[in-house]
Amino acid sequence: MQAxxxxxxxxxxxxAEHDVLSKVIVVEHDPQILAEIKSFFEECNLVGYRAxxxxxxxxIGTNIDLGAIFLAEADSEGRDCFDLxxxxxxxRPDLPIFLRLLxxxxxxxxxxxxxxxLAGVFAYGDYTQAxxxxxxxxxxxxxxxxxxxxxxxxxxxALRASFKEMQVEAEQPYIVKDKLIYGELFxxxxxxxxxxxxxMTIQTEEEKVMEMIHxxxxxxxxxxxxxxxxxxxxxxxxxxxxxSFKSRYGIKDHQDxxxxxxxxxxxxxxxxRKYISFGTDDPQLCFKYKVSxxxxxxxxxxxxxxxxxxxxxxxxxxxxxxxxxxxxxxSGELELF
Numbered sequence: 001m002q003a004x005x006x007x008x009x010x011x012x013x014x015x016a017e018h019d020v021l022s023k024v025i026v027v028e029h030d031p032q033i034l035a036e037i038k039s040f041f042e043e044c045n046l047v048g049y050r051a052x053x054x055x056x057x058x059x060i061g062t063n064i065d066l067g068a069i070f071l072a073e074a075d076s077e078g079r080d081c082f083d084l085x086x087x088x089x090x091x092r093p094d095l096p097i098f099l100r101l102l103x104x105x106x107x108x109x110x111x112x113x114x115x116x117x118l119a120g121v122f123a124y125g126d127y128t129q130a131x132x133x134x135x136x137x138x139x140x141x142x143x144x145x146x147x148x149x150x151x152x153x154x155x156x157x158a159l160r161a162s163f164k165e166m167q168v169e170a171e172q173p174y175i176v177k178d179k180l181i182y183g184e185l186f187x188x189x190x191x192x193x194x195x196x197x198x199x200m201t202i203q204t205e206e207e208k209v210m211e212m213i214h215x216x217x218x219x220x221x222x223x224x225x226x227x228x229x230x231x232x233x234x235x236x237x238x239x240x241x242x243x244s245f246k247s248r249y250g251i252k253d254h255q256d257x258x259x260x261x262x263x264x265x266x267x268x269x270x271x272x273r274k275y276i277s278f279g280t281d282d283p284q285l286c287f288k289y290k291v292s293x294x295x296x297x298x299x300x301x302x303x304x305x306x307x308x309x310x311x312x313x314x315x316x317x318x319x320x321x322x323x324x325x326x327x328x329x330x331s332g333e334l335e336l337f
Contacts, residue, residue, distance in 0.1 A: 020148060020285065022067035022138045022175040023047045027056050027084070029076040033100070033125075037070070040127050044134050047174070057087040060095070064180040065286055065304070067138045068119070069097045073105065082114045089117035094179045094275075096137045100124065138175055143285050144315050148173050150248065152287060155305055158240035159289055162219045162233055163212055166298075169290045175283040181274040182304045185209065185230065187238040188267075191307070193249035195317035198309035199267075199278065200245075202238050206230050208301030212291075215298055241305075249318075263311055280310040 024041075026048045028034055034050070041048045046067070051059045053075055060069065069088060074080050085097060096119030101107070103124045107115065119137055122129035152170055159168045183205040191200050206227065212218045213225040219236055220229045265279035285307040292300040 019045055019145075020143055020173050020175055021045050021047050022134075022283075023049065023063075023065055024068045024070055025056065025060055025063075025066060026050045026070045027053055027081070028070065028072045028100070030072065033072070036125070036127070040130065044131060045139075046134070053081065053084055056084060057091055060088055061091040064178055064182050065174065065176050065288065066092075066095055067175055067177050067283070068134070069095055070100065071097060072100050073102045082111060085114050085117050092178065094281075095177055096120070096133075098122065098130065098133050100130075137177065138283055141175075141283050141309075141313065142315050143173075144318055147315070147318060148285070151245075151285075151307070154244035154248070155241050155287060155289070158237055158244065159291065159303065161240060162237040163217060163291050164219070165217050165294070166212065167292045167294050169292070171288045171290070173285060173287050176286045176306070177281070177283055179275050179277050181276055182302075185234050186276075187234045189238045189242050191242065191245055191309075192251065193245075194251055195312075195314045196249070196309045197312035198307065200238070200241065201276075201304075201306045201308070202234060202241075203304040203306070204234070205301060208291075208299065209233055211298050212301075215293075217293070217298070265310055278308045278310040280308075282308075282310060282313075284308050 022045065024046050026034075026037060028037065028050065037048065040046075048070070060066070069092075071081050071085065071088075081099075085099070088095070088097060097117060099110075099118050099121045101109075101121050101123055107121050110118075110121070120129075120133040122133065152173065156168060156170055160166075182203040185202075185204050185206050187202045189200055191198055209218070209230045210225060210227075213220055213222070213229055213233065218233050220233050222229050267279070268277040269275070287305040289303040289305070290300055291303060292298075
């Protein structure tokens, strides 16, 4: 995204294609700490972007796919970062802020109005505390590698069917804590199986989809496209992914669900702030896809896909389900094709 150009990446991405990462902003001046953080982030599957204190709140306000913020308590001149903490919390109250304390400082030394804006603190050089914060706020939910791989494959197939003769590439999947909406187009569809229940969202820009319809490179063929046709493309894309999900993970025994009291959580949308809340702070699984024209005639577009399993999540049942399928294949009752 455009704001990312104002930051420098301080870590490499994980080499495993389906490892789930999380993108974080770092405001840090100490060279030794930066070197330690780089190694620490690689170990924890974090991709760090370094920002300057002067533009940090602006950069953070314009990036939608972030997991957390890491701040040093003071800058190279010894000035505290308390105003920056407050500014970030106002702009992005959904993002956890982790503060690195100065040597010989304790959490109780912080002003109360600053402490209430923080998700947690860690001592100078103590990455055990930092790791606990990451596991609590970012990786508290485990997404099985097989599930991540399968959802990516299903989604890529649907995207390539929706955007004909276009090249579709997927970035490495990652975890987000924010609740911002990208672009003007937003689809929401429920997902449900024996081991999970929640929603999938697809987010993108209307103008870019319109351009592909005009160029006859979408699933909709019309001489005079308008926003209704754009909506149709997004609706069809969402339905194709939903259909693949239902075919692969759908509830096998309908009797299991009869008579059960189903939990529901209100979904809140603030159009002015492009913000959506599913009633939970659980980390969301996110995929970002780049749709580009091999001929170079159309500008590239991006599609964001988020999975929010806010109503039920039991990955251990997913593992049992996968094991059952493997056993049926081994016994010859199912055949791969």
